[in-house]
Amino acid sequence: MKVVKNEDRELYQCEECGFRYAEKEWAEKCEAWCREHKSCNIEIAAHAFPQLEIAVLGGGCFGCTEAVFLQLKGVGSVVSGYAGGSVLNPTYDQVSGGKTGHAEVIKIEYDPAVIQFHKLLEVFFASHDPTTPDRQGPDVGSQYRSILLYTTKQQREEAERHIKELTAAGKYGRPIVTEIAPLTAFYPAEEYHQRYYERNPNVPYAEAVIKPKVEKVKKEFGDSSL
Numbered sequence: 001m002k003v004v005k006n007e008d009r010e011l012y013q014c015e016e017c018g019f020r021y022a023e024k025e026w027a028e029k030c031e032a033w034c035r036e037h038k039s040c041n042i043e044i045a046a047h048a049f050p051q052l053e054i055a056v057l058g059g060g061c062f063g064c065t066e067a068v069f070l071q072l073k074g075v076g077s078v079v080s081g082y083a084g085g086s087v088l089n090p091t092y093d094q095v096s097g098g099k100t101g102h103a104e105v106i107k108i109e110y111d112p113a114v115i116q117f118h119k120l121l122e123v124f125f126a127s128h129d130p131t132t133p134d135r136q137g138p139d140v141g142s143q144y145r146s147i148l149l150y151t152t153k154q155q156r157e158e159a160e161r162h163i164k165e166l167t168a169a170g171k172y173g174r175p176i177v178t179e180i181a182p183l184t185a186f187y188p189a190e191e192y193h194q195r196y197y198e199r200n201p202n203v204p205y206a207e208a209v210i211k212p213k214v215e216k217v218k219k220e221f222g223d224s225s226l
Contacts (some may be wrong), residue, residue, distance in 0.1 A: 060136025
């Protein structure tokens with residue numbers, strides 16, 4: 001655990017997941033849980049510094065979604081990981097096998113005073129195809145499914161409403177198949193997956209798949225969100 005400055009106050013930060021707390025006790029609990037279980041505990045995280053909220057989204061390869069959301073104003077951190085399945089502490093190889101039930105997702109920590117959840121939804125649906133079951137472009141398998149794991153009732157309701165609006169507008173011409181489910185556990189991916197595009201901007205996959213998504217969001221949402 002480490003102490004970090006936030007304007008005129010000190011916060012205690014879990015060095016495993018990065019969440020910050022006003023009270024040292026909760027930071028210690030968070031760090032102990034993360035180290036033992038290799039995942040975040042949502043009940044503990046609910047005590048994190050209240051300016052920040054959590055959103056968990058999956059829209060194909062997490063290297064793509066991570067790069068897209070890292071460029072948004074108001075997003076404090078983005079962690080690639082696994083969620084939505086039943087296997088505890090899954091590895092990348094296990095998830096890639098398609099038998100864990102988990103999807104590749106990102107956990108976004110954001111400041112709602114700067115960027116609203118609705119804006120995250122807009123970027124999410126603009127940056128992937130929510131009509132293709134278990135597939136995003138060249139990436140095929142249930143781990144690449146479109147999924148939104150809500151952390152509050154309000155997130156669920158807003159996501160359902162947004163999908164209805166997109167459907168009514170005929171945005172895609174095909175049914176939206178995005179799975180909406182409560183977040184029960186999030187497992188951070190291996191270190192080499194974190195900030196993948198930032199570390200590997202010139203590899204063929206990044207050039208062919210990630211870069212176009214990042215550029216599309218820049219073009220569509222402009223400087224107001226970036």
